[in-house]
Amino acid sequence: MTDGSGSWYDADIDHVIITEEEIREKTAALAKQVASDYATVQDGLLLVCVLKGAVMFVADFARALGRHGPPVELEFMAVSSYGQGTTSSGVVRILKDLDRDIAGRHVVVVEDIVDSGLTLSWLLKYLESRAAASVEVVALFRKPDAIKVHVPVKYVGFDIPSEFVVGYGLDFSERYRELPYVGVLKPEVYARV
Ligand code: XMP
Ligand code: MG
Numbered sequence: 001m002t003d004g005s006g007s008w009y010d011a012d013i014d015h016v017i018i019t020e021e022e023i024r025e026k027t028a029a030l031a032k033q034v035a036s037d038y039a040t041v042q043d044g045l046l047l048v049c050v051l052k053g054a055v056m057f058v059a060d061f062a063r064a065l066g067r068h069g070p071p072v073e074l075e076f077m078a079v080s081s082y083g084q085g086t087t088s089s090g091v092v093r094i095l096k097d098l099d100r101d102i103a104g105r106h107v108v109v110v111e112d113i114v115d116s117g118l119t120l121s122w123l124l125k126y127l128e129s130r131a132a133a134s135v136e137v138v139a140l141f142r143k144p145d146a147i148k149v150h151v152p153v154k155y156v157g158f159d160i161p162s163e164f165v166v167g168y169g170l171d172f173s174e175r176y177r178e179l180p181y182v183g184v185l186k187p188e189v190y191a192r193v
Helices: 020-037 055-068 118-129 144-148 187-192
Strands: 013-018 045-051 072-080 093-096 106-114 134-142 155-159 182-185
Touching: 020 055, 020 134, 020 155, 045 055, 045 118, 055 072, 055 106, 072 118, 106 118, 118 134, 182 187
Parallel strands: 045 072, 045 106, 106 134, 134 155
Antiparallel strands: 013 182, 072 093
């Protein structure tokens, strides 16, 4: 609960991993890098946001790109690998596919977090099979486990400890996405569900 001075969820957070300010600065830096790498593309960039976790990030990242870079278009995909729990199953299901053809386009996949890398390596194969001109990945967060599966993530925001985190799009049981920062839940929160 909140008295109006803080977020409803602040009391559930054990500790903050990345602050709102750090996210803002990093997003600007990533956008600057991507803008300069794609400065010469003719038909702009196709950002493929992986729902739902990357939704906050893609909104801020696309606006930051708009200040420096080539024009962007947004596409959304939803895949499922976690279900309701907190560990990756490795089984990827498409819940929402691309709405249009990406053949010949320069694609940048916008991911919230790379954990085992299983979701992403599956997704990259899928996008390449759709004949994109190029496919790169920007992930705001990466956990150490990511090195177990080889996934080429060109742009990484933060390397974070291998703990389950929530906020800035990341959820636990569909909650906590609206937190402006990223943090770890108190153990008792898991006991509640
Ligand atoms: P893998 O293991 O396939 O998983 O790289 C990537 C996807 O799993 C989700 N994920 C998380 N979601 N807190 C979350 O809310 C986390 O700490 C976390 N770690 C992984 C996320 O959707 C990511 O795209
Ligand atoms: Mg999730």
